[in-house]
Amino acid sequence: MRWRKKFNLYLALIRWDRPAGWLLLLWPTLGALWVAAGGFPGWQLLSVFVLGTFLMRSAGCCINDVADREFDKHVKRTAGRPVTTGAVSVKEALAVGALLALLAFALVLTTNALTIGLSGAALAVTLAYPYAKRYVSMPQAVLGLAFGMGIPMAFAAVRGDLPPLAWLLTFGNLCWVLAYDTEYAMVDRDDDVCIGIKTSAITLGRLDVPVVMLCYLGFISLWTLTLGPYLASQLFYLAMLLALVQVTWHFTLIRSRTRDGCFKAFRLNHWLGFTVFAGIAASYFFR
Numbered sequence: 001m002r003w004r005k006k007f008n009l010y011l012a013l014i015r016w017d018r019p020a021g022w023l024l025l026l027w028p029t030l031g032a033l034w035v036a037a038g039g040f041p042g043w044q045l046l047s048v049f050v051l052g053t054f055l056m057r058s059a060g061c062c063i064n065d066v067a068d069r070e071f072d073k074h075v076k077r078t079a080g081r082p083v084t085t086g087a088v089s090v091k092e093a094l095a096v097g098a099l100l101a102l103l104a105f106a107l108v109l110t111t112n113a114l115t116i117g118l119s120g121a122a123l124a125v126t127l128a129y130p131y132a133k134r135y136v137s138m139p140q141a142v143l144g145l146a147f148g149m150g151i152p153m154a155f156a157a158v159r160g161d162l163p164p165l166a167w168l169l170t171f172g173n174l175c176w177v178l179a180y181d182t183e184y185a186m187v188d189r190d191d192d193v194c195i196g197i198k199t200s201a202i203t204l205g206r207l208d209v210p211v212v213m214l215c216y217l218g219f220i221s222l223w224t225l226t227l228g229p230y231l232a233s234q235l236f237y238l239a240m241l242l243a244l245v246q247v248t249w250h251f252t253l254i255r256s257r258t259r260d261g262c263f264k265a266f267r268l269n270h271w272l273g274f275t276v277f278a279g280i281a282a283s284y285f286f287r
Contacts, residue, residue: 009082010096014058020270022057027273028173029053029150031280036158039284045157048107053150055104060126062097066090067130075191114156122149133197140200144177172222179215180269182208183254186262209255216247231283239279246272
């Protein structure tokens with residue numbers, strides 16, 4: 001049926017079949033939510049942040065595909081996206097994105113004024129990211145800001161303020177986003193050079209692998225040092241050690257800079273994020 005075909009196109013537009021993308025936003029946001037609340041934050045806030053994360057990531061996909069529709073035609077991995085092929089029109093994609101963003105905003109309205117204000121900043125960065133590739137040498141840093149906004153929002157929703165801890169965790173998360181999104185950019189580097197957009201993989205050149213590893217270490221070190229005194233749990237330190245083991249595995253995948261290896265490393269990052277969150281949640285649960 002026609003409506004079913006169209007619905008499936010909309011699911012493809014929001015990357016329904018690729019949950020790794022929204023999970024990359026979810027795990028650090030939930031980690032911040034647990035830390036801010038000193039444990040389980042309650043079902044209401046948990047629902048708001050889980051659903052809100054999914055909706056905003058989906059809206060971001062719509063915006064990104066509209067902005068990049070001409071570029072995506074020339075990239076092997078993205079040439080079949082619905083907006084690029086014309087299966088979904090620009091107006092349709094923008095309408096879907098706007099609806100999803102409005103639903104996410106409705107969820108945020110159940111929190112407080114500070115969280116609502118931060119959601120506006122998050123939307124602004126989300127809208128800016130697709131165009132950063134045209135002007136910024138490291139657009140992954142802009143993505144890092146967008147992907148990290150859930151952390152201060154979590155603290156704001158629970159506590160009504162933004163302690164230094166929230167910003168330290170946000171900066172650490174920025175390091176992680178730079179690491180995994182540079183891996184992602186390494187997949188498309190040859191295509192991106194040809195079409196003239198900017199990415200961290202192109203900017204870094206042969207320093208890409210060392211910088212990715214340094215960013216991973218920055219993320220793990222900062223979160224470990226920052227949260228260690230709050231959690232004081234062997235389970236947390238074990239989780240961070242397991243995360244470090246995963247980083248070592250990622251090095252073996254990206255060191256030869258193959259498309260398949262870099263893409264696999266990127267896709268596996270949500271397990272690293274889950275490991276860190278599990279360590280935080282378990283530390284509170286078994287106190």
